Amino acid sequence: MRPAEKPYRKLVLVCTNEREDGSNCCAQRGSLEVFQTLKARMKEMDPTVRVSRTDCLGNCATGTTVILMPDNVWLGEVAVEDVPVVIDKIIE
């Protein structure tokens, strides 16, 4: 193992976890659209911010869950309409 290059200034994680049994999960609440919209807009605005989708982040009851790193800011109940506000938080 060795330290790796940091190709991005910030990392944004969007839970897009989907449960096969359809139980409580971020995918049920439109997280894939949140991820796709946020990723496309950030890529245009600031390519030094990486937006990645993840599996469950353990905050299922308040999904869609989004985490802003390295600031360790957790956002819940994020809808696609919230993407501009999420972007403001990323770039502030």
Ligand code: FES
């Ligand atoms: S399914 Fe998204 S936080 Fe658990």
